[in-house]
Amino acid sequence: MEKIRKFFREIRTEIKKIHWPSKEELWGATGVVIIILAVTGIYFAILDLGFTAAMKLLFGALGITYGE
Numbered sequence: 001m002e003k004i005r006k007f008f009r010e011i012r013t014e015i016k017k018i019h020w021p022s023k024e025e026l027w028g029a030t031g032v033v034i035i036i037l038a039v040t041g042i043y044f045a046i047l048d049l050g051f052t053a054a055m056k057l058l059f060g061a062l063g064i065t066y067g068e
Helices: 002-016 023-062
Strands: none
Touching: none
16 A cells, blocks of 8 residues: 555656646647648648649550549
């Protein structure tokens, strides 16, 4: 039983050491994540459009029809 009490005392001690972010830090980090997601989404959308166009050209040159 004493081990369990010691375990929870140690948990309480460790939780007090945690640095919790302020609202400003939290909003800043959230903004960075949203910007990175938007940039990544645009990047992959451009890649998708490029590969789609390349495949249409390739299939057209080979005389292969698809999706029609």
